[in-house]
Amino acid sequence: MTVSNPGVSAPLERALPGRPASASRPGTRAEPARKSMRERDRSGYLFVAPFAVATGLFLVVPTLYGLWMSFTNQSLTGTGSEFIGFANYVEAFSDPQVWQTLWHTVWFTILSTIPLVFVALVMALLVHTGLPGQWVWRMSFFAPYLLTSAVVWHLSNWMFQPDIGLLDTWMTGLGLQPLGWLTDENVAMFSIAGVTVWWTVGFNFLLYLAALQGIPAQQYEAATIDGAGGWRRLFSITLPQLRTITGVIVVLQLLASLKVFDQIYMLTAGGPNGSTRPILEYIYDTGFTNYRLGYASAISYVFFALILVFTLVRLLPARKEA
Amino acid sequence: MAVADIAEVRRTKALQERAENRTLTRLTIGPSPWARAGALAALAVLAGIWLVPLVWGAVTSFKHEAEAALPASLLPTMGWTLDAYQKVLGSSDLLLWMWNSLVVAVLVTVITVLISAMAAFAFSQTLFRGRAVMQWLTLAAIMMPGQILIVPLFREMQVLGLVDTFAGIVLPQVVAPVMVFILKRFFDAIPRELLDAARIDGAGSWRLFWTIVLPLSRSILVAVAIFVFIGAWNNFLWPFIVTTDPQFMTLPVGLSTVKDAYGVQYAQNMASAMIAALPLLILFMLFQRRIVQGVATTGMGGQ
Numbered sequence: 136m137t138v139s140n141p142g143v144s145a146p147l148e149r150a151l152p153g154r155p156a157s158a159s160r161p162g163t164r165a166e167p168a169r170k171s172m173r174e175r176d177r178s179g180y181l182f183v184a185p186f187a188v189a190t191g192l193f194l195v196v197p198t199l200y201g202l203w204m205s206f207t208n209q210s211l212t213g214t215g216s217e218f219i220g221f222a223n224y225v226e227a228f229s230d231p232q233v234w235q236t237l238w239h240t241v242w243f244t245i246l247s248t249i250p251l252v253f254v255a256l257v258m259a260l261l262v263h264t265g266l267p268g269q270w271v272w273r274m275s276f277f278a279p280y281l282l283t284s285a286v287v288w289h290l291s292n293w294m295f296q297p298d299i300g301l302l303d304t305w306m307t308g309l310g311l312q313p314l315g316w317l318t319d320e321n322v323a324m325f326s327i328a329g330v331t332v333w334w335t336v337g338f339n340f341l342l343y344l345a346a347l348q349g350i351p352a353q354q355y356e357a358a359t360i361d362g363a364g365g366w367r368r369l370f371s372i373t374l375p376q377l378r379t380i381t382g383v384i385v386v387l388q389l390l391a392s393l394k395v396f397d398q399i400y401m402l403t404a405g406g407p408n409g410s411t412r413p414i415l416e417y418i419y420d421t422g423f424t425n426y427r428l429g430y431a432s433a434i435s436y437v438f439f440a441l442i443l444v445f446t447l448v449r450l451l452p453a454r455k456e457a
Numbered sequence: 458m459a460v461a462d463i464a465e466v467r468r469t470k471a472l473q474e475r476a477e478n479r480t481l482t483r484l485t486i487g488p489s490p491w492a493r494a495g496a497l498a499a500l501a502v503l504a505g506i507w508l509v510p511l512v513w514g515a516v517t518s519f520k521h522e523a524e525a526a527l528p529a530s531l532l533p534t535m536g537w538t539l540d541a542y543q544k545v546l547g548s549s550d551l552l553l554w555m556w557n558s559l560v561v562a563v564l565v566t567v568i569t570v571l572i573s574a575m576a577a578f579a580f581s582q583t584l585f586r587g588r589a590v591m592q593w594l595t596l597a598a599i600m601m602p603g604q605i606l607i608v609p610l611f612r613e614m615q616v617l618g619l620v621d622t623f624a625g626i627v628l629p630q631v632v633a634p635v636m637v638f639i640l641k642r643f644f645d646a647i648p649r650e651l652l653d654a655a656r657i658d659g660a661g662s663w664r665l666f667w668t669i670v671l672p673l674s675r676s677i678l679v680a681v682a683i684f685v686f687i688g689a690w691n692n693f694l695w696p697f698i699v700t701t702d703p704q705f706m707t708l709p710v711g712l713s714t715v716k717d718a719y720g721v722q723y724a725q726n727m728a729s730a731m732i733a734a735l736p737l738l739i740l741f742m743l744f745q746r747r748i749v750q751g752v753a754t755t756g757m758g759g760q
Binding site for chain 2: 178179180181182183185186187189190192193194195196197198200201204257258261262263264265266267268269270271272273274275276277278279281282283284285286288289290291293294296301333338341342344345352355356359364365368369373390394396397401415418419422423428431432435436438439442443446447
């Protein structure tokens with residue numbers, strides 16, 4: 136990553152003036168002595184133990200247990216846990232609900248990710264101009280991110296109310312037809328994506344802002360002296376330096392959007408007519424409403440395969456760097 | 458006198474900041490007043506759109522119920538009232554849910570930060586057999602989204618008897634492999650000479666960890682803690698699945714069960730939403746700088 140992460144190393148450098156953070160990397164003269172000191176220290180076991188136990192109990196065990204479950208016909212009521220081979224997976228691949236909810240998930244991801252990255256970028260660029268009111272801008276853009284999904288649901292559900300809601304009031308005020316924000320199959324997913332952009336864009340905005348603050352001022356100075364105007368500086372200096380962070384934000388956003396559940400569950404419960412139900416809700420319904428734990432686990436793993444693709448994309452550049 | 462000093466420092470800082478911002482304006486959009494006005498207008502429009510739902514909800518929460526359901530007019534015409542707040546606080550479990558959320562979020566934050574920092578210290582500053590394998594497993598654990606584990610995890614909680622308990626809500630949330638790597642990267646940058654000197658003086662690992670590593674890492678620990686706290690306070694899916702008893706519901710879960718069961722009560726709904734939103738918003742206003750920095754630092758996760 137070309138954009139350095141000032142938050143991580145700066146405080147330490149402040150704490151230890153005159154000592155660059157990388158002074159003690161392997162290869163310096165202190166190496167042999169240091170290694171022997173560390174080699175004598177076997178207490179690492181004890182330090183890693185609590186984290187290892189927690190990870191084992193609440194991540195490794197359920198991962199393996201879920202995998203096993205996906206090959207059984209286990210139900211929430213406790214009946215039946217025979218091994219049935221790949222039957223659940225065969226069923227999942229021929230279940231139209233799986234494909235439909237998977238598509239809804241991907242559709243939501245597309246609809247939300249594009250504005251979530253673009254609007255965040257515009258916000259960050261505007262705030263980074265240093266214009267007066269910094270505190271107000273940051274507060275307004277980031278505040279919704281601090282709301283829990285249930286609050287977002289209350290606020291937006293009320294704005295979406297037919298006839299008396301704020302949005303319909305505005306629509307009729309402008310002489311337009313009121314929209315079925317959450318009740319029209321062709322509109323509901325857009326409404327949900329809009330709410331999501333309002334709710335979470337502040338996070339990406341902060342990531343962009345941090346990256347912008349890492350661009351050295353000298354580059355702008357030099358460009359100004361060379362006679363580059365504001366737009367020119369934006370397109371020749373600012374945007375090219377945001378390429379890496381944009382990649383990071385896009386992948387993080389894709390991963391977050393794919394896991395959508397809260398706002399859809401509360402706003403439409405997957406409706407109208409199942410047109411917004413994401414795969415996570417289908418997993419929830421299958422497991423906890425229809426009690427089919429085995430089948431729900433199988434769908435979970437199908438979904439996991441999709442997420443894994445994006446995760447690997449995310450990790451690859453990190454490994455190249457290391 | 459000390460107070461005067463602090464005020465003086467604040468003033469100097471504010472002046473400095475204003476100067477920096479002016480420089481930034483000159484460097485980014487240049488001297489044209491039109492460009493500045495345009496950027497300001499764009500900012501105002503965006504901020505306006507982003508604030509409308511919050512302001513609107515806040516105003517409605519102070520309206521009489523009869524008026525809240527009428528087609529929207531911004532300011533109350535029947536006068537301001539605290540009715541909705543009184544009703545909500547008097548008749549719902551809102552305060553209980555808030556208390557539950559606080560307990561859960563604090564426990565999750567303390568445990569997560571502690572065990573993640575310990576593991577990061579082990580990976581960064583000690584050698585033990587299997588360290589490489591453990592690190593690989595931790596890296597792999599980052600790839601496992603908790604959401605797909607809800608079904609087996611719930612079953613496991615049933616077996617352990619942890620459904621409808623705080624332990625059942627908290628414990629699955631304390632596994633944060635990303636945080637381990639963020640902290641490890643920070644610990645790696647602590648000069649070895651410092652730690653070796655302490656070791657020569659006879660300090661054990663435990664003392665090294667508490668008296669040198671943790672104090673030097675205050676800023677990153679705060680950043681991680683803020684991030685974990687916001688996440689735990691707002692987490693919906695897992696608490697929703699593992700609690701059925703209203704006694705143990707956290708704020709997001711409890712609030713999601715408040716449907717308009719007794720006809721539409723928008724003023725009360727908005728009052729609940731405002732009460733629920735307030736703690737983190739106040740926290741943000743108090744610690745804006747730290748939160749902004751913390752989210753930016755940890756947000757990029759394992760990148």
